[in-house]
Amino acid sequence: MFVTDLDAPEIDDHDRHHLSRVLRTADGEPLTVCDGSGRWRPCRFGTSLEPTGYVVEVSAPELEVAVGFSLIKGGRPDLVVQKLTELGVDRIVPLVASRSVVHWTPEKARVHRDRFLRVSREASMQSRRVRLPVIMALTRVGAVSATEGVVMAEPGGGPVGLDHPMVLVGPEGGWTEEELDNCQRCSLGATVLRSETAAIVAGALLTALRDRRVGPINY
Amino acid sequence: MFVTDLDAPEIDDHDRHHLSRVLRTADGEPLTVCDGSGRWRPCRFGTSLEPTGYVVEVSAPELEVAVGFSLIKGGRPDLVVQKLTELGVDRIVPLVASRSVVHWTPEKARVHRDRFLRVSREASMQSRRVRLPVIMALTRVGAVSATEGVVMAEPGGGPVGLDHPMVLVGPEGGWTEEELDNCQRCSLGATVLRSETAAIVAGALLTALRDRRVGPINY
Known part of the structure; x- marks a missing residue:
């Protein structure tokens, strides 16, 4: 899931609905949040998203296509x-x-x-x-x-x-x-x-x- | 257009409809007919299809994928x-x-x-x-x-x-x-x-x- 802030990850109603209703993600299940710019971290799904690990940064591709x-x-x-x-x-x-x-x-x-x-x-x-x-x-x-x-x-x-x-x-x-x-x-x-x-x-x-x-x- | 016989090319009603109604091909316009096995020849569109050139054979690819x-x-x-x-x-x-x-x-x-x-x-x-x-x-x-x-x-x-x-x-x-x-x-x-x-x-x-x-x- 893409979020704005990896330190305080929040998902909007649309994504929350998709996770809980379509993908049937239960509270406590692991989830990866990402800022869409190469940084991600593991979380636990629930009423709020609780980070469970450090932020990982993936380097940009050496050549943009x-x-x-x-x-x-x-x-x-x-x-x-x-x-x-x-x-x-x-x-x-x-x-x-x-x-x-x-x-x-x-x-x-x-x-x-x-x-x-x-x-x-x-x-x-x-x-x-x-x-x-x-x-x-x-x-x-x-x-x-x-x-x-x-x-x-x-x-x-x-x-x-x-x-x-x-x-x-x-x-x-x-x-x-x-x-x-x-x-x-x-x-x-x-x-x-x-x-x-x-x-x-x-x-x-x-x-x-x-x-x-x-x-x-x-x- | 694919036909069964390149010597006496005929197209079915579905293809004829597509040519005349959808693509708006007029009588006398050039058309290529093909047997689907690598052989084709030029024709003229009309009530019947009139061949206007020899049959050309395209060799099979050297490797099938x-x-x-x-x-x-x-x-x-x-x-x-x-x-x-x-x-x-x-x-x-x-x-x-x-x-x-x-x-x-x-x-x-x-x-x-x-x-x-x-x-x-x-x-x-x-x-x-x-x-x-x-x-x-x-x-x-x-x-x-x-x-x-x-x-x-x-x-x-x-x-x-x-x-x-x-x-x-x-x-x-x-x-x-x-x-x-x-x-x-x-x-x-x-x-x-x-x-x-x-x-x-x-x-x-x-x-x-x-x-x-x-x-x-x-x-």
């Missing part, structure tokens, strides 16, 4: 946020591309962002992440594509690698020539992937490379 | 089949594990298999696959786990590699000791993945290794 995904009509952005969180992606960037089709009002963008934060918080608990991913606000492609270390997923591009630890995935209609201009390109496979699948694959490959479960193709 | 996933209560097997198909996995194996919880009757298993076949056919069209994946019938873990080249996803296992091109993913409760007995183990990441996410990651890593977009960690 990030995935940007373009919003599309009929897309499943919640699924993308959930999966990228489970995979251990550090930064998740919802993108507006030229061919995104969806156009959120500032109010709608706020509602969606709140939902992304909730989805990623729940997925972080489920996957035992001690660092919550950063969910960025809705971003225009042009605002990040020119940054160093960024690569755009595009058929015919090179392999995904840690020299470009932020992969951007386009909408179903693809990137425009202007968007691709001056940006490195990477390929996510020989098949045509749905936008949401491409984002998940990007996250799976970046985290596997970062954790050294696979290696780069050109040593 | 496979993912088995355990059925679980409240799981999303259709999502797994869709994503593994998009990724280019050659063989998809729905598994019954000791802790699967779901117990399908033969009749229910048949209904689900028909749906898996439909989902993978649609995903194959969407991703332009020329070879349909093999969707196996519901299989007990013990019937495949002892086979050569099979590895079971389990925390603490070694990296995914092509020496074991079939990865089995367990249910949320994990494998039993008996199931793990005598079988190689691989790890899909440092975080705890939902069963469906683990299956997708296994497919993403196996296809990336097979297509040489990433390399093994121990050269």
Whole structure:
């Protein structure tokens, strides 16, 4: 469970309900509380949460990996946020591309962002992440594509690698020539992937490379 | 579109409806027909399908990769089949594990298999696959786990590699000791993945290794 203060851990009504009613956690049962920034400690569940051990700090990953995904009509952005969180992606960037089709009002963008934060918080608990991913606000492609270390997923591009630890995935209609201009390109496979699948694959490959479960193709 | 006979291509009412009503394909527009076994040819859409070019044969992948996933209560097997198909996995194996919880009757298993076949056919069209994946019938873990080249996803296992091109993913409760007995183990990441996410990651890593977009960690 994520809490604000590890020295005086408190959980809100929503989390308490989930613990006692859905997971049927009984008073006195062990529970791990975490600040979402890499620090956690063991507790005992009850009317109040009683710390039972010291605070443990998990160091930050040596390299931050990030995935940007373009919003599309009929897309499943919640699924993308959930999966990228489970995979251990550090930064998740919802993108507006030229061919995104969806156009959120500032109010709608706020509602969606709140939902992304909730989805990623729940997925972080489920996957035992001690660092919550950063969910960025809705971003225009042009605002990040020119940054160093960024690569755009595009058929015919090179392999995904840690020299470009932020992969951007386009909408179903693809990137425009202007968007691709001056940006490195990477390929996510020989098949045509749905936008949401491409984002998940990007996250799976970046985290596997970062954790050294696979290696780069050109040593 | 998948057809039975490339020499006399015919599409059924469902596919015709999808083409003309959903995708709004007009008479005379180009269309690619495929036999689902690696052979395709260009056609022109209309009341009948008129071939406009020779049959092209795409050779089989040099190595077949496979993912088995355990059925679980409240799981999303259709999502797994869709994503593994998009990724280019050659063989998809729905598994019954000791802790699967779901117990399908033969009749229910048949209904689900028909749906898996439909989902993978649609995903194959969407991703332009020329070879349909093999969707196996519901299989007990013990019937495949002892086979050569099979590895079971389990925390603490070694990296995914092509020496074991079939990865089995367990249910949320994990494998039993008996199931793990005598079988190689691989790890899909440092975080705890939902069963469906683990299956997708296994497919993403196996296809990336097979297509040489990433390399093994121990050269």
